[in-house]
Amino acid sequence: APEAPEEKFSLREVLDTFKLCLSEDKEVYVEHYVAGWRGLIKFLNSLGSVFGFISKDAVNKIKILVTHLEGENSSEYVTVQSMVKYELENELVDLNKRGNHPESGCRTLLRLHRALRWLELFLERLRTSGEDGKTSVMCAEAYNESLSQHHPWVVRKAAGMAFCVLPGRPAFFEVMNVGTPEQVVAMLGDALPLISEVYQVTEELYAQHNLLDLP
Numbered sequence: 001a002p003e004a005p006e007e008k009f010s011l012r013e014v015l016d017t018f019k020l021c022l023s024e025d026k027e028v029y030v031e032h033y034v035a036g037w038r039g040l041i042k043f044l045n046s047l048g049s050v051f052g053f054i055s056k057d058a059v060n061k062i063k064i065l066v067t068h069l070e071g072e073n074s075s076e077y078v079t080v081q082s083m084v085k086y087e088l089e090n091e092l093v094d095l096n097k098r099g100n101h102p103e104s105g106c107r108t109l110l111r112l113h114r115a116l117r118w119l120e121l122f123l124e125r126l127r128t129s130g131e132d133g134k135t136s137v138m139c140a141e142a143y144n145e146s147l148s149q150h151h152p153w154v155v156r157k158a159a160g161m162a163f164c165v166l167p168g169r170p171a172f173f174e175v176m177n178v179g180t181p182e183q184v185v186a187m188l189g190d191a192l193p194l195i196s197e198v199y200q201v202t203e204e205l206y207a208q209h210n211l212l213d214l215p
């Protein structure tokens, strides 16, 4: 086959982006967090249009964060820590019910943060699965343990239907474009602690400020 003009996209590079997310003093850079999600969405889109409703929502969330990142107060949005501080001090977050700030950075990032927990659980299952492991089951279990708790019935139903058409483990590993199954497993082993740390740091920050249930 002729050489593709653009290098084929590998999930390794995407997960590597999460390495860049944490600063030395454990602050989370919004820019790299967003970049990580962009790559994941690209991967999701390559799995087919059934996942369109999922990627559409994620793309919307990313757009909101980019608007903050590039807006007139961009310097307040460098890290998740500075964003939380800035938005809380300036009353830019709807804390108890939806109101004037449906697009706050805090509530928007929280949605991706919850999805990051799903990703962590799913990747851990993929990493430890056997050759005949079912991606749809791994995905559903990870979802039920995390994100689903924040979703209404219709969304859970639609998500469940989408999971059913996930490719099997071999094809799934193939699209990841990382190499042999052994290399995929090794790559996941490297990437997971990073994703997990980004998740933990964000989780603690949100817990400290009572932001885990933002409407």
Ligand code: 1PX
Pocket (backbone or CB within 6 Å): 011, 040, 041, 043, 044, 051, 053, 054, 057, 058, 111, 112, 114, 115, 118, 139, 143, 147, 155, 159, 166, 176, 215
């Ligand atoms: C090797 C594995 C890599 C897989 C990469 C897949 C990337 C998945 C990206 C999922 C991003 C999902 C963001 C969802 C944010 C959310 O929860 N939004 C809901 C709440 O938002 P609101 O503004 O209303 O408060 C919103 O209602 C969501 C609607 C869309 C349905 C979300 C279903 C999420 C399922 C996640 C699992 C993805 C399955 C991918 C299979 C590989």
